[in-house]
Amino acid sequence: MCFLQLKYKRSVEPLFFLALFFINYPLLSQDKYTPDSVSSGGLYKNIVLMPDLRFLQFNSLAVNTDSLIPPNIRQLETSSVFLDSLKIRAEKYTITRKLYDFMVVSNNQSSYKQMNESSETDFSPFAGKKIRKIEIRRLDVFGTDIDYPDLSNPNRMENFLNKSHLNTNEFIIRKNLLFSVGDTISPLILSDNERIIRELPYINDSRILIAPVSSEEVDIVVITKDVFGIGGTMAFSSMEKGSFSLFNKNTLGLGSEIRLKMSYDKDLPDSPGFGLKYNFINIAKSFIDLNVFYFDGLGEKTYGFNLNRKLVSATTKYAGGISIKQMFTTEDLDTMPVPEPLKYNLQDYWFSRSFLLNMENVTRLIFGLRYLNNNVFSHPYIAPDSFHFLQKYKMFLFSAAFSKQKFYKTNLIYSYGRTEDIPYGVLVNLTAGKEINEFKERFYTGINLSAGHSLSRIGYFYSSAGLPTFFNGRQTEQGLFLLRTNYFSNLLYLGNYRIRNFVKIDYTRGFSRYSDECLYIRKEHGFTGFSNDSTSGNQRLSLNLESVFFSPLSLSGFRFAFFTYADMAVLFGSNQNISEGDLVSSIGLGIRIRNNNLVFNTFQLRIGFFPKLPEKSNVNYFRFSGEELLKPENFESGPPSILVYE
Secondary structure, eight states, X not given: OEEEOXXXXXXXXXXXXXXXXXXXXXXXXXXXXXXXXXXXXTTBOOOOOOTTOOOOOBOTTSSOTTOXXXXXXXXXXXXXXXXXXXXXXXXXXHHXXXXXXXHEEESOOOSOOOXXXXXXXXXXXXXXXXXXXXXXEEEOSSSEETTEEEEEOOOHHHHHHHHHXXXXXXXXXXXXXXXOTTOBOOHHHHHHHHHHHHTSTXXXXXEEEEEEOSSXXXXXXXXXXXXXXXXXXXXXXXXXXXXXXXXXXXXXXXXXXXXXXXXXXXXXXXXXXXXXXXXXXXXXXXXXXXXXXXXXXXXXXXXEEEEEEOOOSTTOOEEEEEEEEEEEEOSXXXXXXXXXXXXXXXXXXXXXXXXXXXXXXXXXXXXXXXXXXEEEEEOOOOOTTSOGGXXXXXXXXXXXXXXXXXXXXXXXXXXXXXXXXXXXXXXXXXXXEEEEESSOXXXXXXXXXXXXXXXXXXXXXXXXXXXXXXXXXXXXXXXXXXXXXXXXXXXXXXXXEEEEEEEEEEEEEEESOOTTOOBOOOGGGTOTXXXXXXXXXXXXXXXXXXXXXXXXXXXXXXXXXXXXXXXXXXXXXXXXXXXXXXXXXEXXXXXXXXXXXXXXXXXXXXXXXXXXXXXTOEEOSEEEEEXXXXXXXXXXXXXXXXXXXX
């Protein structure tokens, strides 16, 4: 529900309402009900679907998008319906849109929101009912809203782009469904399925709506909204070195990606290099994904493929994958500044079996097996305790995991309004194995613990700890200790702005590492625009603070978020105190721009100041770049793996 801010000058109000009245006169005067639909605003959906289907459906994200608790439908009022409809009409004209944003704000001004209801809550009232029909509804990319599927208001340019885009074929959506006609409703399966569709790279957002048709039967409507799949990327460090790529994430509406890439570097042979990549998701409704790649140029040739099937949902029993990669390097050994393989073949096979112990809280035991063969045919001279990735080795891994995982459904965390699925739960993962390389045989053991949950009035916390190592006889090798904590707050309110605070703490320590293995401070640790390869250590402590101001501003579908940040990291040796290490810190501000209808990365403009820098540091105080959306850590065991030291 919304209300009008009375604090603004009353002289503006007549102009505002007069303009909106004329725009909305047809809306106010028309019949509210048609034979095939039920019209409404707010949380109710006006959906024209089947000749005999009429229903009102509640959607949890239509109003309280800042909350992980779906609002109570009984609390809705008629004024909410009117103002929501008014807003949509006001979007047609710049002046009325600006006036609406100026005068109307959300009435939910609480400083915190509880986050304690899972994503299947909306489906629970229909548990056990039989599915009579399944209808697929695909929205245009531009000028539509997943929360108002019957309302469409594209401008001329958006109409042109909609016509140039082929929406995902209906059969592609249907093959990604976990349920069929005749099945009984499982809230867990429906919430999983909504998330699975939303995670598809060519889908912007999705909704699964339920329409009761009798005391025993329901109809289901699956609503999807694509992203505009055509895009490209550019990356270059100078005029003499860079890369370009063009891609289509949804070729011919079939859910497959084709990517063409060109890279150039005047200092390397065979420049430019050209590459091709093909991705196809969910082959023949098996949920097996295929990735094929090829690149030739810049002194190397690489090609291979990946076949993978994840534990798609809570009820999925089997997962596995096959990965084959072949690489040739044409560069002469004597010219290599750093030892690199001349030729190798990497084979990776894995299999997992999941046992569902409790469906209500999604508790599972997951066992996994993995075999890796890094067959290096030739490489320069290396010592037994250096350049592990160049060594010829075979590795056998086994894992046993205890997992509890469910999801919150929310937004305005890592994205800009689209629905986000935030996992919560616990994961205990034990991994053991054996490596046989060209120098020795050794055993591997590792444990990884992680947990995440929201604390109602505080926010969401995620923590993980890992302790892996190799054993060569009684000696440890390539040991590692990891401790990480992530936090984001509940939404805070500042007028029409929404504020969320983020905290990340990371401690990494290596022990008995190889001579060429060190920790550095890089972009991945929060230090965009900083580089210093001469500063290293085997212990690193980092702290990242960020406040994000989600703006109500929108320009041709582009949303804006302003942010301030403060980062700190210390690198120090195993025999050093933290006060003796090299400290790097930065503070700054910036803006992120994103259009959720497009496949492009988030555009980021960042201005930073570094109060203290180690010697030989290179910094860029002003930086414009593309950034991928972050994804929260989940509590699901994947292929048995070795924790990475980086």
